Amino acid sequence: GAGVSQSPRYKVAKRGQDVALRCDPISGHVSLFWYQQALGQGPEFLTYFQNEAQLDKSGLPSDRFFAERPEGSVSTLKIQRTQQEDSAVYLCASSFFRTGSTDTQYFGPGTRLTVL
């Protein structure tokens, strides 16, 4: 019954390291979204899953970014060879899915990634 959870809440990485960010959506939510929020900006779309299928990854900024949701529940966003410009808050959101309609997205608290 809890909301969307994300871990870790804070991550500091040295440039060139790989990181993995985890998202636990609300139970029963079919749709899962990842967003990137730079300091002082609105969130920007990264990628979208419907169950385990990644239907849209058009927002991923480079091939260093990779997301998966193998069992249609928990999702992991992986960033390889981190760069300073990857520093941001990464938000996960989930929602129900109904054909032809749109349900509200519920957001997690985010993971603040700082790349030194």
Add this chain to the structure above:
Amino acid sequence: AQTVTQSQPEMSVQEAETVTLSCTYDTSENNYYLFWYKQPPSRQMILVIRQEAYKQQNATENRFSVNFQKAAKSFSLKISDSQLGDTAMYFCAFMEVGYALNFGKGTSLLVTP
């Protein structure tokens, strides 16, 4: 591509007063949804209110209401009887059916005693 514009980077209002946050958007679609999200300093994004474009009636949630002008592509948020806990970043967002949210840059609202 859809764009969402929030022209007020910062606003301030006294407790118990009313404030209106502006939002305009650009789309060629006819079926879409509009949202206002609140992001307090703790950074958890919380839904304030949503509006379906096919509905002519403006959405209302307690002290929060919207003025949706479809022809003008305008979607403003009115907060009545402002409270200290309303202090936050407010994001206007647009969504086509089944797609991701497209956010504006946000308005930082400060409610003062």
